[in-house]
Amino acid sequence: GATIGILGGGQLGRMLSVAASRLGFKTCIYEPGGDSPASHVANYHFQKGYDDLDALKQFAQSVGVITYEFENIPTSALDALEAIKPIHPNRTALATSQDRLTEKDFLASLGLKTAPYADVTDAASLEAAIATIGTPAILKTRRMGYDGKGQSRLKSPDDAVKALADMNGAPAILEGFVDFSHEVSVIAARSLDGAVSCYDPGENVHSDGILSTTTVPANLTSAQRTDAVLLAAQILNALDYVGVLGVELFVTPQGLIVNEIAPRVHNSGHWTQNGCTICQFEQHIRAIAGWPLGDGSRHSDVVMENLIGDDVLRIPDIAKTTDAIHLYGKADAKPGRKMGHVNRITGHAS
Ligand code: ATP
Ligand code: MG
Ligand code: MG
Numbered sequence: 285g286a287t288i289g290i291l292g293g294g295q296l297g298r299m300l301s302v303a304a305s306r307l308g309f310k311t312c313i314y315e316p317g318g319d320s321p322a323s324h325v326a327n328y329h330f331q332k333g334y335d336d337l338d339a340l341k342q343f344a345q346s347v348g349v350i351t352y353e354f355e356n357i358p359t360s361a362l363d364a365l366e367a368i369k370p371i372h373p374n375r376t377a378l379a380t381s382q383d384r385l386t387e388k389d390f391l392a393s394l395g396l397k398t399a400p401y402a403d404v405t406d407a408a409s410l411e412a413a414i415a416t417i418g419t420p421a422i423l424k425t426r427r428m429g430y431d432g433k434g435q436s437r438l439k440s441p442d443d444a445v446k447a448l449a450d451m452n453g454a455p456a457i458l459e460g461f462v463d464f465s466h467e468v469s470v471i472a473a474r475s476l477d478g479a480v481s482c483y484d485p486g487e488n489v490h491s492d493g494i495l496s497t498t499t500v501p502a503n504l505t506s507a508q509r510t511d512a513v514l515l516a517a518q519i520l521n522a523l524d525y526v527g528v529l530g531v532e533l534f535v536t537p538q539g540l541i542v543n544e545i546a547p548r549v550h551n552s553g554h555w556t557q558n559g560c561t562i563c564q565f566e567q568h569i570r571a572i573a574g575w576p577l578g579d580g581s582r583h584s585d586v587v588m589e590n591l592i593g594d595d596v597l598r599i600p601d602i603a604k605t606t607d608a609i610h611l612y613g614k615a616d617a618k619p620g621r622k623m624g625h626v627n628r629i630t631g632h633a634s
Contacts, residue, residue, distance in 0.1 A: 286348030287312050287328070288569065289369070291361075293320030295612040295622060296353035296549050299557075301326045303565035309573065314343050321612040322353075334361045344368035351527060351572050353548055355382050356428055372526040372572040377547040380523065384426045384457050387544060394522055396515055397541045399534075400460035410448055413458040414441050420461035423447040425454045431620065432493015437461075462541055464534035468502045471553035472516035473528045473567045473577055480520055481567070481577045482513045483560065486588075488532070488552050494620060498552045498588040500559060501633075504535070511540050519545060528553070528568040551590065551622070558608045558627035559586040585631040596623035 288304045290297045293315025301311040301322055312328035313320075323329050328346070332339035340361055344350060350371045355378060362375055371378075380390045388401045402413035404423060414421065419441055425434035436450035437443070438458075448456075467490070472482040487502035488495055504512070516531045530550025532543040553564040562570075562578030570578055591598070596617050602609060611624035 286310075286573075287346065288573070289314065289343060289347030289350040290322065290326070291315075291350065291352035291357055292354045293317060293322035293326075293329075294353055295321045295614075295624075297322030298325050298612060299565045299610075300351070300353060300549065300568060303563065304569045307566065307569055307573070307575075309569065312343065312347050314340070319615070321614060324613050334358050337361075337364050340364040341368060349572050351548075351568070352378070355547055373529070373547045374524065374526065377523045377525050377529075381545050381547045382427060384424055384429075384544070385455075388457065390522075391519075391542050391545075394515075394518055396518070397539060399462045399541060399543070401457050404448075404451075404456040404458050407444070407448060410444050410458065411441075414438070414444060417458055417460045419443075422459045422461060423451060423456050424459060425451055425456050427454070431495075432490070435493070462534045462536065462543075464536050464541070466503060466535050467543070468504060468512065468533050468535055468540075469498070469550065469552040470512045470516040470531045470533065471528060471550055471556065471564050472513075472520055472531065473564075473571055473580070474520040474525045475571050475577050476526050476574045478521075479577055480517045481580045482516050483553060483556055483564065483580050484582045485509060485512045485533075486552050486555060492620070494592060494622075495551045495590055496592075497590070498555050498586075500555055500582060500586050508535065508540060515540065515542070527571045528564050551625075552588075554610065554625050555586040555588040555627055556580070556582075557610065558629060559584045559633075582633045584629045584633055587628045587630055589626050589628065590622055591624040591626065593617050593619045593621055593623065599624075602626055 287310040298321040310327040313322045313326040314330045330343045344365045404410045421438045423436045436447035467488045468485045485502045486498040486500045489497045530546040534541040556563040607626040607628045
């Protein structure tokens with residue numbers, strides 16, 4: 285079979301590589317770091333920077349199709365790659381989700397609900413944003429934020445100076461605080477010929493801005509479940525998307541509010557590895573390779589628990605249980621670092 289090129293060498297790249305290998309593909313990762321989770325399992329590794337245009341060209345020439353496991357890829361790198369081989373998901377999907385302002389504008393253009401938001405570049409625009417949106421609110425960097433990093437919460441307008449200082453001069457958006465009852469996400473896939481398949485929504489609990497657990501089934505009415513799946517399909521179709529997409533949602537009495545989208549396999553979809561016949565990683569490889577999507581129906585109820593930092597020290601005890609263990613091969617368990625996850629089957633899907 286052909287070789288799948290993956291930009292990024294983290295745990296998502298690792299699990300994509302494993303899934304690709306199971307389908308008979310080889311994988312080649314592009315990752316500046318040496319000892320990365322994906323480098324332990326991929327067949328080939330370009331250990332080069334995203335500013336090395338020659339290396340990017342060689343990488344593109346050596347693979348059949350290119351995908352990515354993180355969204356912060358410089359557009360200059362995309363230019364070099366795109367001229368040589370197809371990239372899935374496409375550039376529009378990547379550019380849209382790289383920037384929280386572009387992303388919110390896109391979602392609003394589809395008629396989907398988001399938190400109220402405004403562009404913030406300086407003290408004056410922050411003051412204006414607070415005047416229209418009010419507090420509590422969250423100031424977020426437009427680019428590069430993840431796991432709640434690059435965010436500052438404003439309880440009152442008095443927090444404006446500190447919040448702006450927290451951005452370190454980076455362009456930001458102010459978001460009104462959404463009074464949600466809980467958070468869910470939809471992991472959705474679209475194939476090259478436009479077929480769409482969505483996994484059952486999962487319910488997500490965060491701790492210190494980092495995903496802690498995902499539980500399926502989520503606490504949703506059947507109408508909310510339908511809404512979630514339809515809006516995910518609307519996003520996929522609007523972007524002419526190929527691959528797996530994660531859509532994070534807030535559940536409120538006024539309906540589902542879209543928090544953000546991720547143009548890749550998603551942490552809140554890890555439960556599919558043990559709750560479905562075809563997991564999100566295989567689904568993504570199938571889509572980008574031009575295969576038909578697989579059966580993503582859920583056969584089990586699952587609780588996925590992330591192992592963050594020292595949580596991984598519990599593995600000897602967890603190994604005595606029936607939980608399915610997934611470790612990323614990271615050496616040092618720094619605080620806040622995602623080391624692995626476990627999937628606990630809690631019942632048969634009804
Ligand atoms: P991820 O690791 O999911 O990419 P991130 O750094 O992009 O995270 P967000 O998803 O925007 O950050 O926010 C992290 C969490 O903070 C959300 O899951 C939610 O719990 C809370 N949060 C974010 N925005 C809002 C909001 N506007 N109102 C209320 N809570 C919010
Ligand atoms: Mg995010
Ligand atoms: Mg998020």
